[in-house]
Amino acid sequence: MFIETETTPNPASLKFLPGQPVMSKGTREFATPESAEASPLAQAIFDTGEVVNVFFGSDFVTVTAAPGANWTDLKPQVLAILLDHFVSQAPLFAPGTAGGIAVPxxxxxxxxxxxxxxxxxxxxxxxxxxxxxxxxxxxxxxxxxxxxxxxxxxxxxxxxxxxxxxxxxxxxxxxxxxxxxxxxxxxxxxxxx
Incomplete structure (x- = not known):
C-alpha cells in the first residue's frame, strides 16, 4: 500500500491520501486527545505527542502538527500509523462511539x-x-x-x-x-x- 501526502495552505498541516475511502459519509474532526478516544486511528496519531488536530475526510486524513513540531520527524510516524491501520483494515471508530459523521x-x-x-x-x-x-x-x-x-x-x-x-x-x-x-x-x- 502506498499513502500519498500533499501540502495544504496551512503549513502546520499535511494531507494524507491512503488511496481508499476513509469516511463513507460526512467528516470528523478531533481537536483534542480526549475527543480522539472515539477513534483508535486518531488516538494513535495523537499519541505521537506532536499533533493538535486530526481530521477525517472522504478519502483523506489531515494531521496538524503542534507548534514547534518538525514534519521531517513526524511525517514517518504518521505514515506508519496510517499504513498499519489501513493494511490491517481496523475499524475507524471504537465500538459504541458516536463515530461516522460530523457533530451536528x-x-x-x-x-x-x-x-x-x-x-x-x-x-x-x-x-x-x-x-x-x-x-x-x-x-x-x-x-x-x-x-x-x-x-x-x-x-x-x-x-x-x-x-x-x-x-x-x-x-x-x-x-x-x-x-x-x-x-x-x-x-x-x-x-x-
Missing part, C-alpha cells in the same frame, strides 16, 4: 437561532456550500460546517487544515463571502463561528 451544529451549542421565514435563504446557502465550497476546501485538507444564518450573517466553522490556516480569514471573507453574496443577495457577511 445543534449538538455543539454553536448554532445561531434561525427563523422559519429564512428557510429558502438557508437552503440556497447550504446548496452553494455543498456544491461549490466544500469540494474546494476538501482539496486543501479540510471542511467547512454551516453554523447558522440570521439577519444577513452566515456563520461557518472551518475544520481540518483550514481551521488554523493563516489564509482561512481571507478564504471566508473574500472567497466564500463573495460567492454567497453574489448568489444569495440577502447575505451581507460571513463570520467564523
Amino acid at each position: 451544529p445543534e449538538e455543539d451549542g454553536m448554532l445561531v437561532e434561525e427563523r422559519d421565514e429564512d428557510a429558502d435563504i438557508i437552503a440556497q446557502i447550504n446548496e452553494l456550500l455543498e456544491t461549490r465550497v466544500r469540494p474546494a476546501v476538501a482539496g486543501d485538507g479540510g471542511d467547512i460546517q454551516y453554523r447558522g444564518y440570521r439577519d444577513g450573517v452566515v456563520h461557518l466553522q472551518m475544520q481540518g487544515a483550514c481551521s488554523g490556516c493563516p489564509s482561512s480569514t481571507a478564504t471566508l471573507k473574500h472567497g466564500i463571502e463573495g460567492l454567497l453574496k453574489h448568489y444569495v443577495p440577502e447575505v451581507v457577511e460571513v463570520r467564523a463561528a
Whole structure:
C-alpha cells in the first residue's frame, strides 16, 4: 500500500491520501486527545505527542502538527500509523462511539437561532456550500460546517487544515463571502463561528 501526502495552505498541516475511502459519509474532526478516544486511528496519531488536530475526510486524513513540531520527524510516524491501520483494515471508530459523521451544529451549542421565514435563504446557502465550497476546501485538507444564518450573517466553522490556516480569514471573507453574496443577495457577511 502506498499513502500519498500533499501540502495544504496551512503549513502546520499535511494531507494524507491512503488511496481508499476513509469516511463513507460526512467528516470528523478531533481537536483534542480526549475527543480522539472515539477513534483508535486518531488516538494513535495523537499519541505521537506532536499533533493538535486530526481530521477525517472522504478519502483523506489531515494531521496538524503542534507548534514547534518538525514534519521531517513526524511525517514517518504518521505514515506508519496510517499504513498499519489501513493494511490491517481496523475499524475507524471504537465500538459504541458516536463515530461516522460530523457533530451536528445543534449538538455543539454553536448554532445561531434561525427563523422559519429564512428557510429558502438557508437552503440556497447550504446548496452553494455543498456544491461549490466544500469540494474546494476538501482539496486543501479540510471542511467547512454551516453554523447558522440570521439577519444577513452566515456563520461557518472551518475544520481540518483550514481551521488554523493563516489564509482561512481571507478564504471566508473574500472567497466564500463573495460567492454567497453574489448568489444569495440577502447575505451581507460571513463570520467564523
